Amino acid sequence: MKTKTHPLLGFHSLLMMLFIYVPIAFIIAYSFNSSRLAADWSGFTLDWYVSLFKNRRVIEALSNSLIVAGVSTVVSTMLGTMAALSMRTLNRKMRAGMGGLLYLPIIIPDIIMGLSLLVLFTQFHIPMGKLTIILAHITFSMSYVYVVVSTRLAGMGKQLEEAANDLGASAWQTFRYVTFPQIMPGVVAGALIAFTLSLDDFMVSFFVSGPSSTTLPIYIYGQVKRGISPEINALCTILIVVSVTLILLAQYILNRGKGQKKQSVLPF
Amino acid sequence: MRKSSLSVLPVLLWLGAFLVIPMLIVVGMSFMGRDATGGVVAGFSLSSYARFFDPLYLGIYWDTIVLSVLTTVICLLLSYPLAYYIANSGPKKQTWGLILVTIPFWINFLIRTYAWVLLLRTQGIVNNLLVDIGLIQEPLQMLYTRGAVLLGMVYTFIPFMVLPIYVALEQMDKKLLEAASDLGASSWKAFWHITLPQTKSGIMTGSVLVYVSTTGMFVVTDILGGAKSAMISNVIQAQFSGARDWPFGSAMSIIFVITSLIMIALFNKAMTSRHLKVKEGR
Numbered sequence: 001m002k003t004k005t006h007p008l009l010g011f012h013s014l015l016m017m018l019f020i021y022v023p024i025a026f027i028i029a030y031s032f033n034s035s036r037l038a039a040d041w042s043g044f045t046l047d048w049y050v051s052l053f054k055n056r057r058v059i060e061a062l063s064n065s066l067i068v069a070g071v072s073t074v075v076s077t078m079l080g081t082m083a084a085l086s087m088r089t090l091n092r093k094m095r096a097g098m099g100g101l102l103y104l105p106i107i108i109p110d111i112i113m114g115l116s117l118l119v120l121f122t123q124f125h126i127p128m129g130k131l132t133i134i135l136a137h138i139t140f141s142m143s144y145v146y147v148v149v150s151t152r153l154a155g156m157g158k159q160l161e162e163a164a165n166d167l168g169a170s171a172w173q174t175f176r177y178v179t180f181p182q183i184m185p186g187v188v189a190g191a192l193i194a195f196t197l198s199l200d201d202f203m204v205s206f207f208v209s210g211p212s213s214t215t216l217p218i219y220i221y222g223q224v225k226r227g228i229s230p231e232i233n234a235l236c237t238i239l240i241v242v243s244v245t246l247i248l249l250a251q252y253i254l255n256r257g258k259g260q261k262k263q264s265v266l267p268f
Numbered sequence: 269m270r271k272s273s274l275s276v277l278p279v280l281l282w283l284g285a286f287l288v289i290p291m292l293i294v295v296g297m298s299f300m301g302r303d304a305t306g307g308v309v310a311g312f313s314l315s316s317y318a319r320f321f322d323p324l325y326l327g328i329y330w331d332t333i334v335l336s337v338l339t340t341v342i343c344l345l346l347s348y349p350l351a352y353y354i355a356n357s358g359p360k361k362q363t364w365g366l367i368l369v370t371i372p373f374w375i376n377f378l379i380r381t382y383a384w385v386l387l388l389r390t391q392g393i394v395n396n397l398l399v400d401i402g403l404i405q406e407p408l409q410m411l412y413t414r415g416a417v418l419l420g421m422v423y424t425f426i427p428f429m430v431l432p433i434y435v436a437l438e439q440m441d442k443k444l445l446e447a448a449s450d451l452g453a454s455s456w457k458a459f460w461h462i463t464l465p466q467t468k469s470g471i472m473t474g475s476v477l478v479y480v481s482t483t484g485m486f487v488v489t490d491i492l493g494g495a496k497s498a499m500i501s502n503v504i505q506a507q508f509s510g511a512r513d514w515p516f517g518s519a520m521s522i523i524f525v526i527t528s529l530i531m532i533a534l535f536n537k538a539m540t541s542r543h544l545k546v547k548e549g550r
Contacts, residue, residue, distance in 0.1 A: 005356050013353040013365070016346060020372055020426065023383035026393060030386065040396070079279050086276040098276060101283050108291075109484030109528075111501050112521055115508050116290035119518070123293060139286040142279070200376045202487065207508065217378055224382045224491055228389075236379040247374040248367075 024240065031233035048234040058235065061219040068130055068205075068215060069198035072137035077191040079138065080145025081183070084153055105143040113140065114207035121208060128210035136208045137198040144197060145190035148254070152186030185253050192250035196243050298518035308514055316519035325503065325520075332499040333527075335414075336482040339421040343478050344471065346422070347429035351470075352463075354430075355437035369430045377424050381491050384420050385411060388492070412494035420488040425481055429474035436470025437463070468539050475535060480528050500524055 034045035052058055083102055087095055105113065117136050118128075126132060160182070164174040180187075202217035209218055216239060223232050298316055301309040319325070354365035372380065387393050388410040395407040410416055440463065448458040486501035493499075500520065507517030 005353055009349055009353045012349045016350045016426070017368060019423070020368070023380065023387055023423070024372075024375065026386055027379065027383050079282060082275055083279040086279070090276065098280070101280075101287075104283070104287055109480055109525075111484040111486065111504065112291070112294075112525060113287075115504065115517065115521060116294045117286065118508060119293050119297060119514065120286070120290035135286060139282070142282070196374060200374070202376065202378050203485075206505075217376055220376075220378055220382070221487070224378070224385065228385065232382070233386075236376075236382065239379060240375050243374045243376070244371055247371075 027233050028237045028240070030230065031237040033230065033233075036230060048230045049238075052231050052234045052238075055231065057214070058216075058219065058231075061214045061216045064130060064213055065199055065215040065217075068133050068137060069195050072134045072141055072198045073191050073195045075134075076138045076141035076194045077145050077187060080142040080190055080194075081149050081187050083142065083146045084149035084183075085179070087150060088153065102143050102146050105140040106147075110203035114204040117204070118207040128208055129213045132208040132210075133205050133213060133215065136204050137194075137201060140201075140204065141194035141197050144193050145187075148190040148193060149183055149186040152183050152254070156182055185256060189250040189254040192246050192253070196246045196250075200239070200243055294518045294521060297515055298522050300515045302513055302515050313515075316513075316515045317523075319516055320520060320523060328498055328503060329500050329523075329527075331497075332483055332501075333531075335418060335421065335499065336479050338418060339425065339482045340475050340478045342418075342422050343425055343429040344475060347426055347474065348433055348471075351430045351433035351437055355434050366431075366434070369427050369434075372427050377485075378487060378491075380424060381420050381488050384416065384423065384492055388416055411492060412497075414493065414497050416492040417489050417497050420492040421482050421485065424485070424488060425478040428477040428481060432473035432477070433467060433470040436467035436473075440466040472536065472539055476532050479531060479535075483524065483528060 029041075031048055032044050032046070033041055034047065035042040083098075087098060090098060114136070117132070117139075121128060121132050160178050161174055164178045169177070200217065201215075202221060205215050205218055206221070209215065214222075216235070220232060220235060220239075223229060297308060299312050299314065301311055301313045301315060303309050320329075350369075354362055354369070357365060385392075389395070390407045390409065390411070392411075394410065395404075398404045399407060444462045444466070445458055448462055449455070453461070483499070484501050486499065486505045489497050489499045489502050501524075504517050504520050504524065507513045507520065
């Protein structure tokens, strides 16, 4: 519904958008700036991208990030989807408890999650590395997958599954040919979100990564604390483009079905 | 229990092993002692909690609470009008507004914080601009100040405030506004007595998200703040990485979580009583 709004409101909103996007625009612009001393514009260059991809530590961080994101996406998508599906079979009391548990990773502060996992891994003598980062990422990604898939399930109804059942389909056949195709967009969107979350995570990874398992955000943190190099602008630009593209893709896939209620990829 | 509900077990076990048990260990560790080499000693002791009552740590925690409350209030004041504008726009503008507000969620906060280093440092864009237009002669020290930390926090968490408020505005019963205007209420009065109370769930969700996230965010202070702007999360992080006093770090984490819960409860109560007063006043 459109109601009349005060012109000042529009002006305020415009300023807010500038506030949000101008800093980001500067990072992107300066990744193409040929000056090493950053603040002044002295011509267009792709040098920082070239030197970025010649930097062995960046390539190693990139491959670590991709391995971690790949593995944790597969596992958390399976677990999150399973959680969403099995929630429907629980009674009300168990569903409430389980729902609360599944929302915990979204609600508890990242710092608490990170340090508690650090304590856990140390107590059980699990050496910090890619494995511990993967375990941590699965734990928080799973909840986001669960939220997306269960919203999709909620809008679906059980009639088709019941019909398949009445027509003699086995439980597996029902799942394979009726349930899964319907929730597929939710599962794919959930997986894309899990991948992005893993690729972007710093706070939790910071606590559970070992010296030999630097991921891209951890590498960026180290560089930013040491000072600025134009390579970092290039690396940040790449991460911005990748994350935003994956999320817009998730949003698109989730809402592609006709007649579906519009969904957002955010848990609000 | 039906056979199919057994499929909930793997998820339950996973969350038990990597979420519940680690947090219980942290609670347990907060009551343990520490030996001279930084190892953790089994046994029951309240010394970590007692240590927190050192004026140094209490001071840091007080500063953290002040900064977090300030961040929350500024975010609320900046975000409500924006959410209101988006919610009351036409469908196309609304979709775009939402997308634009959502995008920063998916840009790493580390990168967004770093953007402010580019802008604020002595040789940075803002200083150069101010010098160029002749407003100042010498570059200002903007980075590594408390102001920079506050700015960075507000910048990071604005989307956390806009979206819940937008959702609340979307869901409110707009017929009440028509009724109010039919009965002769000014638009300001209608906003105050109808829109604001009806969107309090959004205000609450947003404020809780912003408050808790600000308190737990050690990176913004680390990158934009100076030595004097340490927050409780920086101290906690230091106990786990550098200083290696895990019982103390655990105790501070527990205090952090409990005080956050208390703040949320107080806020919740304040919001409810205000809402009731509005109802009674009708």
